[in-house]
Amino acid sequence: MTIRLDLVFAALSDPTRRAILTMLLEDDMAVTDVAEPFDMSLAAISKHLGLLTRAGLISQEKRGRVKWCKLEPDAMREPSVWMQGFGQFEPVNLDDFERFLAAELPG
Amino acid sequence: MTIRLDLVFAALSDPTRRAILTMLLEDDMAVTDVAEPFDMSLAAISKHLGLLTRAGLISQEKRGRVKWCKLEPDAMREPSVWMQGFGQFEPVNLDDFERFLAAELPG
DNA sequence: GAAATCGTCAACCAGTTGGTTGAATAACGA
């Protein structure tokens, strides 16, 4: 449990990885397509995807020579509860969420 | 904004720092008292507190020779919205929250 | 079969993190 929180929060602390998750909100993507908008090697993106996978935030499935990445938002549930418990914030405002996302997408 | 998310998520990725925040839920504390339950030098705790302060998750105020630490849960609001937006989770169950906390306190 | 595509692996590098110890600073109490 503690380890899961460690992994998820660490995964979310990097802007490249948050941008990847945001892209995957739209649809599942191949590794190469995930990497395309970033000014960074494919190997670097592959490492980020491995870390996201270990944190449970995405899953990867190989079909043919293409590896598909899929968002697994359930991994955020427990960390989200943890944070919400501290703040007792009002229910989430979706406009706020959209605004955050817009600020984080690459290129 | 992106930098704030970086700092908060990175701060939360360490179990010592999460435990400190949990302790501060109860009440404000002096640095020495925060450090007491941990098997770690005071200097190490002082560094953790500095990081939490830079992330905005706590504030520190010196009165006399004692520096008081106070939880600032508002710093979690935006990161919390960010996570909630991904999962569209149901409203927070406080029992879940209590259970998480119990698993994280030191000593 | 040969060539191109998809993705990972291994080795490397610079910078950061989480810890240590010992000295320094600041404020209180006798």
Place this chain on the structure above:
DNA sequence: TCGTTATTCAACCAACTGGTTGACGATTTC
């Protein structure tokens, strides 16, 4: 004034992170 308490600072260390490049295995296409 002197010792004690509260906290940070500076230097150091091992381990981790986020990036690179080049070689490699697997799959598809020609």
